[in-house]
Amino acid sequence: AQTVTQSQPEMSVQEAETVTLSCTYDTSESDYYLFWYKQPPSRQMILVIRQEAYKQQNATENRFSVNFQKAAKSFSLKISDSQLGDAAMYFCAYRSAGIADKLIFGTGTRLQVFP
C-alpha cells in the first residue's frame, strides 16, 4: 500500500521569504501523480501544483515549485516570495495511475506567514 509522510507539522516564514515543505512517499509503482493541496482557514481544498512521475522536469506554478526526486521518493514544495495569503495547511497527496482516482494524503503541514 502507498503511504505519504509529511514530517513537519508546522513551519513558519517571513513575508517575502522562501520556505520549503517536505514530503516523502512510499510506493512500488512506477507510474503515479503527486500533488500539493492548500487548505486555508475556510477549509476549502485548493490544488496548488501537480507532478507526473514520468516527467523529469519539476513542475512550477508562479511562486510555487516542486523538487521531485523519484529515486528518493521525495516531493518537496517551495514557496517563493511568501505572502500572508499563503498561510494555510498544506497537504501532499499521491495518486496511482491506475483506474481508481483515489488520493492518498499526508498528515499536513501548517504554514504560518509573519509580516
Add this chain to the structure above:
Amino acid sequence: DGGITQSPKYLFRKEGQNVTLSCEQNLNHDAMYWYRQDPGQGLRLIYYSQIVNDFQKGDIAEGYSVSREKKESFPLTVTSAQKNPTAFYLCASSPYSGRTTYNEQFFGPGTRLTVL
C-alpha cells in the same frame, strides 16, 4: 456557477442516530468521492463512485453508506455503527475518463459533523 455544494455546513447528531450529508455537483463530472478529515490525520477516503449506480469502498468505509442514483448527487449516510463520527467531511468530484488520464479532483466546502 459551476461547483460542488455540500449541506449542511454544520451538523449535530445524537448518538445512535443516522444522519445524511448532501453532496451535489453541476460540473458534469463522472466520479465523486467522500473523504473524512480528522485533526493530525489528513484526509482519508470513505467511498468513491466512478459512474452512476456504482460505488466502491475506500479505506475507512465501516459505519458509512452511500448511493449514486444521479450523476449530480452522492449523499453519504453516517450510521449509528460508526463509532467515532465527529469529523470534517469533504466531498470531491472529477471528470473521470480512465486509467492513464489525470483528472483533477475538485472539492466542496465540507460539512462539520459533531456527535453530542
